[in-house]
Amino acid sequence: MIGNSAYISYTGNQVFSGTGLLLYTFLSFGFLMAFRILVKESYRFLSNTASQNSKKRILVFGVSDTSIGLAQSLINDAHSPYRPIAFLSTNEKGHNYKIMNLPILNCCGAIENELEAIKKRYNIQGLLLVGDTLSVPEKNRIVEKTFAAGLEVYNTFMPEKWDKLSDVHLKIAPLQIEDLLERDPIEIDTQLICNDLRGKTILVTGGAGSIGSELAKQVAVFKPKKLIILDNAESALHSIDLYLKKTFPKLKYQCYLADVTQQGRMEGVFAKFRFDVVYHAAAYKHVPMIENHPREGIRINTMGTRILAKLACDYGCQRFVMVSTDKAVNPSNVMGATKRAAEMYVQALQSKPGVTTKFITTRFGNVLGSNGSVIPFFKEQIKNGGPVTVTHKDIIRYFMTIPEACQLVLQAGTMGKGGEIFVFDMGKPVRILDMAERMIKLSGLKPYEDIPIEITGLREGEKLYEELLNDGEQMLSTFHPKIMVSGVVEYEYEYVSQALDHLDILINKVGKKREIIKKLKALVPEFLSQNSVYQDLDLLEKPVEVTILNGNPLPNQKHPKPVAVKTQT
Incomplete structure (x- = not known):
């Protein structure tokens, strides 16, 4: 092999220029990298386009720092099933403005009409509520109008309560019936x-x-x-x-x-x-x-x-x-x-x-x-396609979380x-029929159409x-x-203890159901059966209430059997 500073030769013949080889190396590497980047970005573009088309198009309620930050996180999260399309505001000041190229839409007027129009114009599928920015009555009003417009409702708690900020979409879930119950937050010492x-x-x-x-x-x-x-x-x-x-x-x-x-x-x-x-x-x-x-x-x-x-x-x-x-x-x-x-x-x-x-x-x-x-019961009925069963159209109950x-x-x-x-x-108190209707709506279905509701009558x-x-x-x-x-009304220990002794004998040895209930009614005089086979026992003579003063019955209050006792001092 013979060579000089400009050429490489083999058996006296020139093969490659050193400068040309170096230039060829850089060009080949550049073209190869450009091709790889082009393929990768093309794939990402096509993948994102397909992904964006499959994502749920949602409105983000409010234009606070929290809701804006949440929208930005959803946009940047490739795995998120949600795609923010616009912000929904009840404040007219932000009307016709944009944030992150997302429009701010106003709903100060007849919100159900405006939501209907927004849904058609932007092809919206749902509304995202962020944290506790709304009072429960306001949230209920917004939710009812959102349901009326045929939109789904999602909820997420405030980001400062999250364990970590990654996977923001995992913190978003369909609104639960618990979120719509009108009760003040509880604070304890x-x-x-x-x-x-x-x-x-x-x-x-x-x-x-x-x-x-x-x-x-x-x-x-x-x-x-x-x-x-x-x-x-x-x-x-x-x-x-x-x-x-x-x-x-x-x-x-x-x-x-x-x-x-x-x-x-x-x-x-x-x-x-x-x-x-x-x-x-x-x-x-x-x-x-x-x-x-x-x-x-x-x-x-x-x-x-x-x-x-x-x-x-x-x-x-x-x-x-x-x-x-x-x-x-x-x-x-x-x-x-x-x-x-x-x-x-x-x-x-x-x-x-x-x-x-x-x-x-x-x-x-x-x-x-x-x-x-009732709530897990209703959820299971809705999951199975109904019907949802309510015992009475006017029945109400108080509710609290565990x-x-x-x-x-x-x-x-x-x-x-x-x-x-x-x-x-x-x-x-909450009307159970209203709760059933709302739970069906929260599932993205229509009560009485997609899921029937049946009134079954009060239980025993x-x-x-x-x-x-x-x-x-x-x-x-x-x-x-x-x-x-x-x-409270106080009761004498000996009287209650003896009554329970009698009940204990009845439930463990000789007592029939009606005899047991009769004794229980004697102990608890305010116990009046409703929708029950034991109602006729209330038609019998009720026990007499006797007032005990310093351990002794008041005059002229003789009683032939154990009775309810009030204590006075």
């Missing part, structure tokens, strides 16, 4: 609860149920000395065990598979742990089921409460917080009456000499999303002096509306705006 529970040994009965499991989760946050979760539902108890193990690895807790009506088992648990606080949430709650099985309702709801309450006294428990229900107020069904009998017992026990345990009762209505509640209810239970537990019944402000023991106070009770305010205390 977490420091007071923390001071009250930290370092304590705490028992939660019914700890695998909807309320009990949430109570256990919330109590765990306050770092108790030991937390015992007790329930007789094996699978559900296993689930809460796995949750606590993963979420609170340093928490000292135990899950006990046990029945609250087994006195020997319960005594062993109390003797072992010497609880400071008991949250008693174990109960049977389904009205029609307990109407047909009164023995089991009384056994769990009433006798189970009596066993636990007596053990709490015997083992020096500081506080016993019973979770009750608004169905215990002037009960119209066996379930409500069993809970009212339990309330009466713990109140009577509080007045017994020598009792130092503070017995506190909390009452609230239906909780959203609990096992067997976390909210448990927060108030914890708060009330710190407030009680002993013997009180705390009643929670549940907000405005069911009321049209629930009450907050029994006859003779008065509502008193507390320092917490969402918690009231009921001025």
Whole structure:
């Protein structure tokens, strides 16, 4: 090989110029890179075009920094199924302006007409609401008009509440019925609860149920000395065990598979742990089921409460917080009456000499999303194509979320002096038929057209509306705006205890259903059956109410059988 500075030669013949080879290298590399970029960008363009066409075209409500930032994140997120097309504003100032090349559309006038026009002009499919920028009444108004225009509604909470800002589309979901219930947010004194529970040994009965499991989760946050979760539902108890193990690895807790009506088992648990606080949430709650099985309702709801309450006294428990229900107020069904009998017992026990345990009762209505509640039931019916079944067109109920209810239970537990019944402000009652119609609309369907609604008639023991106070009770305010205390009617311990002894014999040995219910009605005089086979028992002679003054009946008030007793001093 022979070479010089300008040429490369082989056997005396020139083959390549060194400069030409270098130039060829750079040109080849440049063309290759340009080709690769062209192919990649072409693919991205075609892919984005196809993706954009398949995305849901949505309006973003509001022109705040939050809604603008959210829209920008959705535009930049290639995996997002949503494509912001415009901002929807109720403020005329932004009319005819653009942000990120997205127009600001005004809807100050007849919003349903304007939404209809916007839908046609921009081919919009849905509306995205961001966080709590609207009050619940305003949100309801916007949502109703959006449904009327044939649009879907989506919701996302404020970005500052997100765990991370990536995958913004995963934080967006169809609006839920819970978001449309008119109730004010609940605030609790977490420091007071923390001071009250930290370092304590705490028992939660019914700890695998909807309320009990949430109570256990919330109590765990306050770092108790030991937390015992007790329930007789094996699978559900296993689930809460796995949750606590993963979420609170340093928490000292135990899950006990046990029945609250087994006195020997319960005594062993109390003797072992010497609880400071008991949250008693174990109960049977389904009205029609307990109407047909009164023995089991009384056994769990009433006798189970009596066993636990007596053990709490015997083992020096500081506080016993019973979770009750608004169905215990002037009960119209066996379930409500069993809970009212339990309330009466713990109140009577509080007045017994020598009792130092503070017995506190909390009452609230239906909780959203609990096992067997109406909302999961409706969702399943809608998923299956209907019909959605409502028992009466005028039936109304109070609703609260499970976390909210448990927060108030914890708060009330710190407030009680002993013997009180705390009643929670549940907000405005909700007409169940309206809820069914809205849930169908939230699913993107039309009630009575896509999904039929059937009125089936009131179930056994069911009321049209629930009450907050029994006859003779008065509502008193507390320092917490969402918690009231009921001025209750007091009952003599011996009378209630003897009545429960008789009931216990009936449910375990010789009693027939009607005899059992008759005895329960004698104990709970305000129990009047509705839509029930036991209604005719109310036509019989009602027990006489006797007032006890300083331990003795007032003159001229003789009574042949156990009766309801009021205590005066």
